[in-house]
Amino acid sequence: MNPLPGGSEDASLRRERVSSPASGTAKPAARVAGEVIVSADGISKYFDVSAPWLNRVLEGKPRTILRAVDDVSFSIRRGETLSLVGESGCGKSTVARVLVGLFAPTKGRVEFFGRDLAEMNTATGRSLRQKLQMIFQDPYASLNPRWRVADIVAEPLRAHGVMTESGRITARVDELLGLVRLSPADKVKYPHQFSGGQRQRISIARALATNPEFLVCDEPTSALDVSVQAQVLNLMKDLQRELGLTYLFISHNLAVVHHISNRVGVMYLGRIVELAPKARLFSLPRHPYTRMLLDAIPDLDMTGRARTPVAGEVPNPLNPPSGCTFHPRCPHANERCRREAPALRLHGDPGDDVQVACHAVEEGRIG
Amino acid sequence: MNSPLLEVRNLRIEFPTRRGTLLAVDDVSFAIAPGEVLGVVGESGAGKSLTGAAVIGLLEPPGRIARGEVKLAGLRIDNLLPDEMRKVRGREIGAIFQDPLTSLNPLYTVGQQLTETITTHLHMSQQQARSRAIDLLAATGIPAPERRIDHYPHQFSGGMRQRVVIALALAAEPKLVIADEPTTALDVSIQAQIIQLLKTLCREKKTAVMLITHDMGVIAETADRVAVMYAGRIAEIGPVAEVIHRPQHPYTAGLMGSIPSMEHESERLAQIEGSMPRLTEIPAGCAFHPRCEKAFARCGRERPELMPAGSSQAACWLHAGDSARRVA
Numbered sequence: 208m209n210p211l212p213g214g215s216e217d218a219s220l221r222r223e224r225v226s227s228p229a230s231g232t233a234k235p236a237a238r239v240a241g242e243v244i245v246s247a248d249g250i251s252k253y254f255d256v257s258a259p260w261l262n263r264v265l266e267g268k269p270r271t272i273l274r275a276v277d278d279v280s281f282s283i284r285r286g287e288t289l290s291l292v293g294e295s296g297c298g299k300s301t302v303a304r305v306l307v308g309l310f311a312p313t314k315g316r317v318e319f320f321g322r323d324l325a326e327m328n329t330a331t332g333r334s335l336r337q338k339l340q341m342i343f344q345d346p347y348a349s350l351n352p353r354w355r356v357a358d359i360v361a362e363p364l365r366a367h368g369v370m371t372e373s374g375r376i377t378a379r380v381d382e383l384l385g386l387v388r389l390s391p392a393d394k395v396k397y398p399h400q401f402s403g404g405q406r407q408r409i410s411i412a413r414a415l416a417t418n419p420e421f422l423v424c425d426e427p428t429s430a431l432d433v434s435v436q437a438q439v440l441n442l443m444k445d446l447q448r449e450l451g452l453t454y455l456f457i458s459h460n461l462a463v464v465h466h467i468s469n470r471v472g473v474m475y476l477g478r479i480v481e482l483a484p485k486a487r488l489f490s491l492p493r494h495p496y497t498r499m500l501l502d503a504i505p506d507l508d509m510t511g512r513a514r515t516p517v518a519g520e521v522p523n524p525l526n527p528p529s530g531c532t533f534h535p536r537c538p539h540a541n542e543r544c545r546r547e548a549p550a551l552r553l554h555g556d557p558g559d560d561v562q563v564a565c566h567a568v569e570e571g572r573i574g
Numbered sequence: 575m576n577s578p579l580l581e582v583r584n585l586r587i588e589f590p591t592r593r594g595t596l597l598a599v600d601d602v603s604f605a606i607a608p609g610e611v612l613g614v615v616g617e618s619g620a621g622k623s624l625t626g627a628a629v630i631g632l633l634e635p636p637g638r639i640a641r642g643e644v645k646l647a648g649l650r651i652d653n654l655l656p657d658e659m660r661k662v663r664g665r666e667i668g669a670i671f672q673d674p675l676t677s678l679n680p681l682y683t684v685g686q687q688l689t690e691t692i693t694t695h696l697h698m699s700q701q702q703a704r705s706r707a708i709d710l711l712a713a714t715g716i717p718a719p720e721r722r723i724d725h726y727p728h729q730f731s732g733g734m735r736q737r738v739v740i741a742l743a744l745a746a747e748p749k750l751v752i753a754d755e756p757t758t759a760l761d762v763s764i765q766a767q768i769i770q771l772l773k774t775l776c777r778e779k780k781t782a783v784m785l786i787t788h789d790m791g792v793i794a795e796t797a798d799r800v801a802v803m804y805a806g807r808i809a810e811i812g813p814v815a816e817v818i819h820r821p822q823h824p825y826t827a828g829l830m831g832s833i834p835s836m837e838h839e840s841e842r843l844a845q846i847e848g849s850m851p852r853l854t855e856i857p858a859g860c861a862f863h864p865r866c867e868k869a870f871a872r873c874g875r876e877r878p879e880l881m882p883a884g885s886s887q888a889a890c891w892l893h894a895g896d897s898a899r900r901v902a
Contacts, residue, residue: 294761294762294763295761402849403618404849432617432618433617433788433829434617434828434845434849436832437831437834437843437844438845438846438847440843459761461762461836462835462836463834465835465836466835466840500763502766503762504762504791505765505766505769507794507833507835520731521761
């Protein structure tokens with residue numbers, strides 16, 4: 208891994224890292240060792256989806272604000288994979304976009320190596336930004352169909368001015384293609400000449416071009432067939448080991464999340480309802496929504512057995528329920544749940560590192 | 575076994591193109607008994623949806639059935655005239671597609687669409703059809719059906735729309751339903767509800783189902799038997815528990831191994847190298863042999879047909895000895 212440019216900057220980063228006030232989420236020592244690389248501190252992203260101004264004036268329509276992400280906090284340590292899982296519209300992709308700076312958060316801040324992501328557009332920030340890359344869901348839409356693979360993979364190198372000399376760029380592209388198990392001969396081809404899985408490898412090669420430390424992966428295998436998904440997941444795990452990468456992995460597929468993560472955050476209507484190490488989340492889910500999600504997964508081993516379907520549907524995020532947004536679907540909801548939104552709090556032994564946002568769990572009404 | 579409801583024999587689907595004829599489905603045979611759920615799994619491009627479309631007579635030109643026959647309750651339906659087929663479709667065979675938004679007409683209320691289907695196929699007055707439509711919506715778990723019947727598709731959520739599509743498919747009490755990826759566009763929690771619903775309704779009405787999906791989990795809890803397709807052919811067909819737990823074809827075994835499991839921890843997933851061949855370059859012999867770890871000389875030379883393998887049938891030369899051994 209390249210050291211961060213500038214010795215003094217590096218030192219200041221380290222200082223900030225030490226003094227950074229742990230972003231609202233408590234971090235016990237039990238976790239993957241290594242410093243915090245990314246932390247999200249109370250980030251919210253609101254979208255104004257109001258009718259056009261004239262309609263509002265003439266028809267008296269109110270302003271409508273969509274709270275896509277609402278007060279989400281977490282931190283990720285070096286070498287770790289944190290997954291965010293949830294159903295469509297829960298805000299997981301918005302979190303991913305805020306984290307790489309594609310959306311500016313409405314509230315809260317994202318720190319990357321202890322520095323505010325908002326500074327990323329400055330000159331020093333740009334060199335930090337190389338350390339942060341993204342892999343998108345749709346390998347058909349995220350590669351320019353008119354560019355050859357060599358240009359696609361080299362784009363970040365040119366954009367960041369990492370390399371200018373064409374010989375070195377070619378060598379780097381060959382190396383990157385080898386890294387994702389493609390052949391250097393593929394670099395003269397166009398994206399349409401590849402299958403979905405191979406295209407996703409090209410996306411990964413492009414993301415790795417600038418030697419990033421942190422990759423945001425937004426549903427990287429959702430558009431792929433299972434056997435191809437297995438290839439890409441294996442590759443991602445191998446690369447993580449070889450290059451010491453840190454991942455934020457966004458998915459709706461709990462089985463995939465179980466396979467790839469160290470820690471898992473479950474999102475519902477813009478909030479994290481449970482954040483726990485993988486083993487604990489899957490063996491002992493606390494939040495009623497997590498339990499329902501786990502129950503809803505078809506399991507190959509239960510041939511013929513009926514599962515308990517989750518009752519109801521995700522409510523309209525434009526008009527979310529009061530209090531805990533899950534209360535209309537929750538079998539344990541009471542008056543307090545309808546009134547007061549629960550905060551994400553450490554639950555049980557702090558060493559377990561389990562955080563839950565549920566009144567019933569907090570009050571001990573459910574185990 | 576009682577006589578099959580649906581019988582597909584040696585089905586071959588071709589796409590004539592300027593650069594030659596593409597063989598999308600090649601020599602596929604299977605049968606579905608009344609009330610049975612047959613799962614058809616495979617990766618994209620394996621030919622599973624085309625097989626379903628051929629059964630219901632909805633192959634998009636230039637695709638055409640080049641050989642083979644489709645029999646419903648003993649009568650051939652693949653050579654019917656379009657008008658005759660239209661009567662079979664909806665009445666005898668219902669269809670549920672992946673995207674509920676595109677299978678409903680946005681310009682008509684769900685009530686209009688349901689009563690149209692009902693009056694077309696069953697002898698009922700508008701009034702009777704409407705009350706039957708309300709019953710159907712209620713049976714598919716739509717709250718306040720008397721009110722919802724006059725709503726347009728866009729007023730329903732994704733899960734509710736798929737319920738309407740199911741109501742529509744079952745409106746004329748067909749004997750067979752072709753469900754092509756019925757839950758793929760839905761969230762997991764809704765998916766469970768829809769699968770449960772489809773299962774219960776079909777069991778009550780003794781409707782046979784051809785369930786086409788790429789999701790083994792959905793198959794595992796819904797199907798009685800499962801056919802695994804690869805490159806336009808059936809690689810393996812057998813009882814669902816057998817195929818999942820004792821796969822006989824190396825492709826099925828690889829497919830099962832590549833599904834991440836929540837039950838046990840594994841560092842790596844089993845992986846099948848390479849990808850499914852394009853239709854233009856399907857290898858000779860067994861189409862899977864270039865990717866198969868167990869391939870031997872015969873696999874590249876001769877195409878295996880389905881042969882008994884364990885309690886299933888597999889198109890794989892590894893099982894060539896099985897039947898001989900059994901006879902001996």
